[in-house]
Amino acid sequence: MIVLETDRRVAVVGDVVRARASWQHDKAPKEVRVELRWYTEGRGTRNRGVVDRVVHTADAGPIPPVFEAVLTVPREGPVTYDGSMIRIRWEVHATVDVAWARDPDQSVPLVVRPGVAEDG
Numbered sequence: 156m157i158v159l160e161t162d163r164r165v166a167v168v169g170d171v172v173r174a175r176a177s178w179q180h181d182k183a184p185k186e187v188r189v190e191l192r193w194y195t196e197g198r199g200t201r202n203r204g205v206v207d208r209v210v211h212t213a214d215a216g217p218i219p220p221v222f223e224a225v226l227t228v229p230r231e232g233p234v235t236y237d238g239s240m241i242r243i244r245w246e247v248h249a250t251v252d253v254a255w256a257r258d259p260d261q262s263v264p265l266v267v268r269p270g271v272a273e274d275g
Contacts, residue, residue, distance in 0.1 A: 159249045159261040167270040169230045176249040177221045186252040189224035197241040
């Protein structure tokens with residue numbers, strides 16, 4: 156099981172989003188990934204992109220049961236869009252890579268708007 160929390164559900168391009176993933180599993184994870192990504196829904200070809208990622212691997216030492224990540228929304232977007240033919244969605248997604256087991260994962264939706272980031 157994995158629990159993912161973020162410090163915000165709405166961000167402006169250029170903002171920083173802080174995420175915290177915690178998990179419980181019988182086995183020690185090989186890797187924990189927290190990603191900021193967007194994807195399209197609707198008619199036409201589906202698209203997706205990972206714009207920021209924080210990875211902790213067991214090669215660097217034991218992975219603690221709580222992992223924090225700081226992710227940056229790119230200034231160039233794209234921004235969230237909800238049209239009749241196409242929609243652009245954003246999410247923060249965490250995955251715990253466990254050897255020889257199903258990898259638990261969790262997503263938290265994020266709305267990205269145009270504007271000036273709080274951090275500058």
